[in-house]
Amino acid sequence: xxxxxxxxxxxxxxxxxxxxxxxxxxxxxxxxxxxxxxxxxxxxxxxxxxxxxxxxxxxxxxxxxxxxxxxxxxxxxxxxxxxxxxxxxxxxxxxxxxxxxxxxxxxxxxxxxxxxxxxxxxxxxxxxxxxxxxxxxxxxxxxxxxxxxxxxxxxxxxxxxxxxxxxxxxxxxxxxxxxxxxxxxxxxxxxxxxxxxxxxxxxxxxxxxxxxxxxxxxxxxxxxxxxxxxxxxxxxxxxxxxxxxxxxxxxxxxxxxxxxxxxxxxxxxxxxxxxxxxxxxxxxxxxxxxxxxxxxxxxxx
Amino acid sequence: xxxxxxxxxxxxxxxxxxxxxxxxxxxxxxxxxxxxxxxxxxxxxxxxxxxxxxxxxxxxxxxxxxxxxxxxxxxxxxxxxxxxxxxxxxxxxxxxxxxxxxxxxxxxxxxxxxxxxxxxxxxxxxxxxxxxxxxxxxxxxxxxxxxxxxxxxxxxxxxxxxxxxxxxxxxxxxxxxxxxxxxxxxxxxxxxxxxxxxxxxxxxxxxxxxxxxxxxxxxxxxxxxxxxxxxxxxxxxxxxxxxxxxxxxxxxxxxxxxxxxxxxxxxxxxxxxxxxxxxxxxxxxxxxxxxxxxxxxxxxxxxxxxxxxxxxxxxxxxxxxxxxxxxxxxxxxxxxxxxxxxxxxxxxxxxxxxxxxxxxxxxxxxxxxxxxxxxxxxxxxxxxxxxxxxxxxxxxxxxxxxxxxxxxxxxxxxxxxxxxxxxxxxxx
Numbered sequence: 001x002x003x004x005x006x007x008x009x010x011x012x013x014x015x016x017x018x019x020x021x022x023x024x025x026x027x028x029x030x031x032x033x034x035x036x037x038x039x040x041x042x043x044x045x046x047x048x049x050x051x052x053x054x055x056x057x058x059x060x061x062x063x064x065x066x067x068x069x070x071x072x073x074x075x076x077x078x079x080x081x082x083x084x085x086x087x088x089x090x091x092x093x094x095x096x097x098x099x100x101x102x103x104x105x106x107x108x109x110x111x112x113x114x115x116x117x118x119x120x121x122x123x124x125x126x127x128x129x130x131x132x133x134x135x136x137x138x139x140x141x142x143x144x145x146x147x148x149x150x151x152x153x154x155x156x157x158x159x160x161x162x163x164x165x166x167x168x169x170x171x172x173x174x175x176x177x178x179x180x181x182x183x184x185x186x187x188x189x190x191x192x193x194x195x196x197x198x199x200x201x202x203x204x205x206x207x208x209x210x211x212x213x214x215x216x217x218x219x220x221x222x223x224x225x226x227x228x229x230x231x232x233x234x235x236x237x238x239x240x241x242x243x244x245x246x247x248x249x250x251x252x253x254x255x256x257x258x259x260x261x262x263x264x265x266x267x268x269x270x271x272x273x274x275x276x277x278x279x280x281x282x283x284x285x286x287x288x289x290x291x292x293x294x295x296x297x298x299x300x301x
Numbered sequence: 302x303x304x305x306x307x308x309x310x311x312x313x314x315x316x317x318x319x320x321x322x323x324x325x326x327x328x329x330x331x332x333x334x335x336x337x338x339x340x341x342x343x344x345x346x347x348x349x350x351x352x353x354x355x356x357x358x359x360x361x362x363x364x365x366x367x368x369x370x371x372x373x374x375x376x377x378x379x380x381x382x383x384x385x386x387x388x389x390x391x392x393x394x395x396x397x398x399x400x401x402x403x404x405x406x407x408x409x410x411x412x413x414x415x416x417x418x419x420x421x422x423x424x425x426x427x428x429x430x431x432x433x434x435x436x437x438x439x440x441x442x443x444x445x446x447x448x449x450x451x452x453x454x455x456x457x458x459x460x461x462x463x464x465x466x467x468x469x470x471x472x473x474x475x476x477x478x479x480x481x482x483x484x485x486x487x488x489x490x491x492x493x494x495x496x497x498x499x500x501x502x503x504x505x506x507x508x509x510x511x512x513x514x515x516x517x518x519x520x521x522x523x524x525x526x527x528x529x530x531x532x533x534x535x536x537x538x539x540x541x542x543x544x545x546x547x548x549x550x551x552x553x554x555x556x557x558x559x560x561x562x563x564x565x566x567x568x569x570x571x572x573x574x575x576x577x578x579x580x581x582x583x584x585x586x587x588x589x590x591x592x593x594x595x596x597x598x599x600x601x602x603x604x605x606x607x608x609x610x611x612x613x614x615x616x617x618x619x620x621x622x623x624x625x626x627x628x629x630x631x632x633x634x635x636x637x638x639x640x641x642x643x644x645x646x647x648x649x650x651x652x653x654x655x656x657x658x659x660x661x662x663x664x665x666x667x668x669x670x671x672x673x674x675x676x677x678x679x680x681x682x683x684x685x686x687x688x689x690x691x692x693x694x695x696x697x698x699x700x701x702x703x704x705x706x707x708x709x710x711x712x713x714x715x716x717x718x719x720x721x722x723x724x725x726x727x728x729x
Contacts, residue, residue, distance in 0.1 A: 023397060023406040043437035050423055050434055057425045128420040129438055130397035130412075295400035 025295075037132045044135055044142070051143040066150045070106060074098045081224040090226040092261045093162055099155050100260055101223035104253055107148040108185050109214055114140040115193025116210055119201045119297050126297070133294040134287070137194050141186045148182075159260075174259035174266060181252050184279050188248055191282035198286075198293040221249045226257075228264045245271045248278040303409075304371045305490060305522045306395070311368040311404035313390050313546075314361055364390040365546045368404070372539075377516045377523040379537035379554055381530070381561050386543040388526045392492050395524065410489025413439060420479070424468035428459055428478055431467050435482045449485045456507070457481035477504060484511045491515060494526045512536060530558050531701040559601040562698050570697035571598040582688040583618035584678050587655070591674070591697050594661065604669050604718070605702040608662040613655065620651040620680050625658065628675040629667075630693070631716045636675075668718045669701040 056062045077098045081087045089097040115137040119126070122136055200207045218224075227250065230240045244250055251271040258266050365387045372378055380388050394401050396414035421438045422431050432453055436446040446453075454460050457478045459470070467475060493512065513536065516523045527533050533540065533554065540557030542550040550560050571590030579586040592598045593606040602608055612625065624643035628636045642658060643649075673696040678689040701712075 018409055019407040020410055021397075021406075021408040021412060023394065023401065023408075025401050025403055040437070040440070042441075042443040046434050046437045046443070050426065050430075053430075054423055054425045125421045125438070127398055128396075129414060131438060131440065 033132065037134055037138075040131055040135055043131060044139055047135065047139040048143045048146075051139070052146055063150065066147050067154050070099060070102050070151050070154060073102050073106075077102070077224055087225045088229070090228055090257075090261075090264050092257075095158055096155075096162055096261060097226075097257070098224065099158055100257055101253060103148065103151045103155050104181075104185065104256055105218055105221065105223050105249075106151065107144060107182075108189050108249060109218070110144045110147070111141050111186060111189030112193050112214055113211075114144070115190055116196035116200070116207070118194065118197040119293070120197070120207070134194075134290060137190055137197070137290075140193075141190050145182075145186070170262050171260050172258075172262060174255060177255060177259060177272075181256050184252050184276060185249070187279040187283050188252075188275075191279060191286040194286040194290040195282075198289045198297075201293060201297040217247075217249075220244070220247050221253055222257075223253065226264050227254050227267070245274075248275045248282075251275040303374050305374045305376075305409050306372040306524075307405075307407045308368050308370050308391075309405045309407070311365055311391075311394065311401050311406060312363060313365040313387075313394060313399075314402040315364050363546050365394070365401075365543075368548050370541065370548060370551060372522055372524070374409075374522055375516065375520040376539050377512075377525060377537045379533035379540045379557070380524060380526045380543060381528075381533060381540060381557070382543035387546040388543055389494060390546075391543070392494055392524065392526060395490075396492050408490055411440060411486075412490045412492060413483065413486040413488030414492040414494075422467050422475065422479065425466055427466055428457075428463040428470070429454075431478065432482055435479060436486075439483060439486050440488075441486060453481045453485050456484065456511075458504075473504075480504075480508055484508070484515075487515075487519075487521075489521055491521060491523045493523060509536065530562065534558055534703075558700075562601060562700055570602075570695050572695060577615075579676065579689050579691050579694070581678075582680065582686070583616055583620070583653075584623075584680075584688050585615045585617070586612070586676070586678075586689065587615060588613040589676065589695055591695060601700055602697060603700045603702055604667065605664050607664045608667070608699075610660040610662065610674075612658045614658075614678075615655050616651050616653050618653060622649045622681040623651045624649070624679055626677045626679065627660075628677075630673045630675065632671045634673075637716045665702075665720045666717055667699055668713060668716050669699045670712070670716070671698050672696065672716075 056065060059065070061068065074095055078094045082089065082094045082098070118133070118137050118140075126133065196206060196210050200210075222229075222244070227241070227244060230244055245267070251267050252275055254264065254267045255272060258264055368387075368391065380391065382388050392414065393399050395406060395408070396412060421435055423434060426434065429450075432450065433443065433446055436453075437443070454463055457474075457480075459474050459478050459481075462470060462474065467478070470478070491512070509532070512523060512525075515521045516536075523536075525533065525537055537554045540550075540552065540554040540561075541548060542557060542561050550557055570592065571588075573588040573590075574586070577585035577587060589610075589612045590598050591602075591608055591610045593600055593602045594609045596602075596606075610627070616623070624641060624647075626639060626641040626643065628639050630636050640660065642660065647658070673693040676689075676691045676694040677687060680686050680688050
């Protein structure tokens with residue numbers, strides 16, 4: 001009898017390695033299954049395709065809306081901020097200045113809004129099938145990239161028109177940083193988004209709070225004004241410029257504007273590195289929180 | 302056979318009611334006690350077992366409690382139980398939609414779930430696009446879907462509409478398409494929850510056939526949840542009964558279904574009294590019961606069994622004109638017919654003594670379902686006198702007859718299914 005139990009224990013420990021799925025109440029903090037996400041890469045591409053093909057089904061203008069939206073936003077900014085408020089644009093033609101900022105910001109805001117809603121918006125699907133939940137926010141960030149590149153195309157077109165007319169706005173070598181800048185935007189949006197979505201499963205207040213925080217956040221970022229406007233200003237003994245740069249999106253937008261338009265000064269590697277580190281930490285934290293919440297969110301959402 | 306799934310001490314706790322302002326409070330309290338003071342989780346202890354009918358004395362409830370069982374490769378396990386017994390929770394844990402509160406589930410191979418077919422279908426996309434979408438959600442790679450596309454389209458029977466947006470499909474077609482995708486998932490472990498309730502007879506046949514192929518031919522493991530005992534019996538070789546979140550019975554499917562049917566709805570098909578309860582004016586009922594002919598009172602009664610109603614009673618005084626009448630009632634409590642041996646099989650005059658009366662209900666007369674019997678004893682001198690009566694004295698269940706795979710598994714309408722003599726002649 002004794003021997004038998006020993007044997008069976010032996011058998012259990014032997015078969016332990018064969019289990020392909022082990023479901024436990026809580027995993028270790030850092031058990032993120034990246035391989036699993038890779039296994040589901042086809043789902044990622046199909047989701048992206050779905051988002052793009054279905055977003056403007058049964059509309060007449062279709063993807064043209066992706067161009068119309070920023071165009072009208074820029075016209076509005078030109079009237080309100082450039083015209084009525086008279087905020088300077090570092091000597092750059094207003095349409096170019098605003099369009100650059102709007103394209104970048106719109107990408108960030110779109111990603112943020114969509115990823116922050118991951119759990120609540122997908123509760124139906126998540127409640128029925130398992131797949132790595134992280135696929136959904138990643139998909140949001142990637143599919144928005146398509147929209148972003150179409151808007152960027154508009155930006156380039158306007159740019160070319162100005163170049164033919166002969167304006168001073170000229171790109172410089174910092175433009176090589178562009179892919180990194182986009183990556184950082186995506187990382188920040190993803191990081192913030194999944195943290196918010198993890199928290200909103202239980203406390204919906206955050207969703208309400210968050211929707212207007214995003215719209216206010218734009219004004220804390222140099223989109224409708226150049227950062228050079230606040231350079232050297234000191235209030236309450238604090239350098240306003242430095243405070244502005246603490247916003248991790250600021251160095252990204254400023255670098256882009258400087259690289260593409262030659263607007264203002266290069267913000268400096270220090271701030272860019274700060275922004276990058278901020279993104280990395282945020283993203284890691286986000287994935288940890290998300291990973292923890294995804295197991296039990298169906299019970300609380 | 303090696304074990305494919307192992308449930309080890311699985312429990313799942315839910316909180317009742319709305320998420321009140323006290324949640325944050327509870328969360329902090331729990332976090333403080335567990336992570337800082339290293340005490341036991343205070344909210345795990347107070348959970349009561351999951352009994353829908355009784356009012357809860359605690360805010361927390363166990364949807365599943367200490368579930369421990371193993372499933373071997375190739376087994377088809379039917380999980381049965383009343384609503385709220387925890388069946389769906391168990392499947393949800395297995396398909397990783399939500400996590401357990403305690404315990405571990407281990408499984409070998411891919412787990413495919415048919416918790417709801419057509420999950421993630423996008424109404425604006427065509428049938429073909431949705432096959433890819435749904436397949437990928439269920440865990441197939443694009444290559445796999447490419448390979449099986451023709452088979453899936455063929456199985457669904459929606460070939461003509463495959464390039465039409467799914468929002469134009471009828472609900473039946475959507476389900477067919479969804480099931481077709483899921484059926485071609487080829488998981489090592491298949492989790493099925495009542496999908497057979499949908500679709501027409503032809504499609505049901507296809508779906509059940511596919512499930513059988515999966516389990517018998519390819520040695521895959523299937524967990525099947527259903528309220529339809531006929532399909533459970535037809536498909537499964539092992540049964541598990543869940544009751545109030547606990548596993549109460551496990552074994553061979555026929556035995557388990559029998560136990561389940563007997564335990565269900567307070568079925569009470571045999572009564573006997575030491576001190577007679579139903580009596581009056583010199584009449585005492587000693588025993589009453591219904592069983593299949595030559596069987597035991599504990600045996601399952603099937604539609605194709607002859608049933609025998611048995612009554613034993615004592616008369617302590619002379620009865621000039623005595624008889625017993627019974628009313629058969631269906632599940633809804635409607636009386637379907639009245640029956641009595643009066644005037645046909647016994648003398649009206651009764652001397653004191655002990656009597657036994659039996660009545661045979663022919664096979665294939667009552668439809669499957671639950672029935673109850675009202676009891677009345679009469680004596681007539683000048684006026685008819687009701688000397689003893691009891692409503693719903695005994696109740697019993699009749700199970701469906703054995704049905705060939707793929708046959709119609711629903712219930713025919715009506716309470717009786719008499720067998721009449723039909724004749725057919727070819728005239729020309």
